Amino acid sequence: MFDIDIKTLFYTNIVVNILSVCIMRGVWMQTRDRFSGVRCWFFGLLFQLAAFILIAFRGRIPDLFSVVLVNALLFGGQLLILTGLKRFYGTGGVGAHNLVALVLYTAAAWWFTVIDPFLPERNINFALGSLFLGLQSIAYIAGRTAGRTTGKTAGNPAESPAGATAKLGLLLIAVYTLMAVNDVWRIAVNVPLSRDLPYFDSGAQNSVSLFVNQVVLVSEVFVLFFMVSGRMHAELVAELAERRLAEDAALRSAEKFRKVFESSPNTLILTRIEDGMILDVNPSFEKLSGYAREASIGKTTGQLHLWESDSDRSEVLEALRSGQQVFEKEFRFRTKDGTFLVGLFTTNLMEISGTPCLFSTIQDVTSRKADEERIRHLATHDFLTDLASGTLAAEKLDLALAIAARNAARIAVLFMDLDGFKQVNDTWGHEAGDTLLVEIARRLRRCVREADVPARVGGDEFVIILHEVGTAADACAVAEKILSAVREPFFFGDAQAAISASVGIACYPDHGSDRGALLRAADGGMYRAKQAGKNRWCMAGGNE
Incomplete structure (x- = not known):
């Protein structure tokens, strides 16, 4: 059954290797941005293909290439496949012990080729190297797949990437176990041999071993292929599930945003x-x-x-x-x-x-700004008459003095006190007095310009700031106008009252250069008007 020409098996092995390299190259090109390790598998298979091609030239090229280099390529190729497995699973690398083994293995191949040529010992050396790497592969895959064959992740019914490769990992263990059994059998077969034979005439035992190697190679490539495909499928399913969850979360977020936006x-x-x-x-x-x-x-x-x-x-x-x-x-x-x-x-x-x-x-x-403006207005204006308060009048007078000093202009301050206001309160009550004060404020606004500032500074005391008066006579004319407006009768229902006012006038810079001096001067003029008989104006420091 096993009396098969070893050359036929050998060249069949080359064809199988070429197909394996082509398959793995396609897998590598499609997954190089997604998975590590596939490149190592491709080059491992490429090394083994190169080794078998060199064997085909045995007898026509030096043994250093057809035997020693071949053994190094076969061991290196299998080592690359093991390294690719580690990278595929995301752990480990070549390992220093494997590099030492590669050197020792190559040295032994050289010794039994150049120093002491003997095919059975080379076969035993090859089998030992293959067994060494095969057992490592079995142990590594077993450790990586332990407890992961269910392949389900919590909260996600899709198979996880680890679970997708775990079951195929068990199949790969079976493949490497077959390879290890074949290596042990090869050692057992070659130990008793005592004569050196040409490789292509080495008997049925090596033909069977080579056939098993072909089965292992084909099985290994297809298992690796399905491991990559299974993991890619699992990762794509997981990505789609995550994307679906993200889209659902985005929709919920958009709905919340829309509700907040609308409400x-x-x-x-x-x-x-x-x-x-x-x-x-x-x-x-x-x-x-x-x-x-x-x-x-x-x-x-x-x-x-x-x-x-x-x-x-x-x-x-x-x-x-x-x-x-x-x-x-x-x-x-x-x-x-x-x-x-x-x-x-x-x-x-x-x-x-x-x-x-x-x-x-x-x-x-x-509304808030309007309320704030009203509050600011109440803070600077008299609540009853809505004229400027004493505080605002002081600020306005300081500003007017600064402008007048800069422009070399004249301003005037009138200090007015009502005559007979107490009798109105005593006769008709405080409500009538308040009504009279409101009317006084209205008449004052009528007598001055918009830029001028009438202010209530006391119960029945008023200050009027006149901007840019040409002469003192202009200020006196305004005072006369105010007196005339105040003398007009006031009506409280059917009742009628008549009052007058006393006004003091002070001008800048004639009677002072600051607020205090001008107000004192105007107040003094008002008292002289009172003493002179009321219902009149008096200039500060002078006569009526």
Whole structure:
């Protein structure tokens, strides 16, 4: 049964090796960016093919190549396959002990070829080297596949990459076990041989061994091929499962974002950076701006005229280009009906489907700003008459003095005290007195320019700051106008009251160069007006 021509088996082995190398090269080209170790398998098989080709030239080339180099290539090829297995599983490398074994194995092949030529001993040397690497392969694969044949991962019903290769690893152990048995049998067969024979006339035993080697080689290549295919399939299934989970998570995240986007009380706008086109707005934007969502998408904020001025929009873009953060920056925005509102604008860069976008919010603070303005106004104005308070009047007078000094201009300060106001309170009550004060404030505003500052500084005391009066006579004319307005009768239902006022006048720089001096001078003029009979004005330091 085994009386087969060893040359026929040998050349068949070369053909099998060529096919194996071609198959493994295709596997390597397809998986070189995914798996480590396949390249080692390819070169291991290539080494073995080169060895068998050199054997074919035995007798025509020196034994150093056809025997010694052949043995080194066969051992090195099998060592590369073992190294490829380790890299495929992600652990280990060649190992220093294997490199030492390669040197010793090659040295023995050289000795039994050149120094003491003897084919049985070369066969035993080859079998020992193959057995050494085969047993390592069996032990390594057994350690890597132990407990992994189920191949399922928690939370993922798909077979894991480790599980996908574990079962095939058991089959590879069987292949290497067959190779180890063949190596032991070869050693047993060659030990009793006492004469040297040519390789191609070495008997049926070596023919059987060579045949078994072919079976091992074919089985090894196909198992390795299916290991790669199984692992790739398992990894692709796992990747698809992870991608599906990621897509599900993305959908859930998008749904949450949409709910937050739709329900946010703040105005939200999503625009494309490239051209400023609006991609989406939320209902709060529709309510605030007056523009429907359908009418807004596809346009820019500039086309909707949302910004009070184009310079505001340019300011935001410039800040983003320079890497600055735009957070709660106050701007005025125009609505569809032309009214304006105050908003705190915040924008952030983000990517949507690979497109750079701006996610912007506008927090409407119009009411809050109005409240703040009212609070500031109440802090600086008289709550009853809405005239400037004494504090604001002092600030305005300091400012007016600074401007007058810079421009070499003249200003005037009038200090007015009402005559007969106490009798109004005593006769008609404090409510009537308050009504009279409100009317006095209205008449004062009527008597002065918009730039001038009338202020209430006491119960019935008033200060009027007149900007840029040409001469003292101009200030006296305003005082006369005020006196005339105050003398007009006041009506409280069916009742009528008449009062007057005493006014003191002080001018800058004639009567002082600072606030305190001017106010004292004007107050002194007012007291002289009182002493002179009331219902009149008096210039500071002079007569009526």
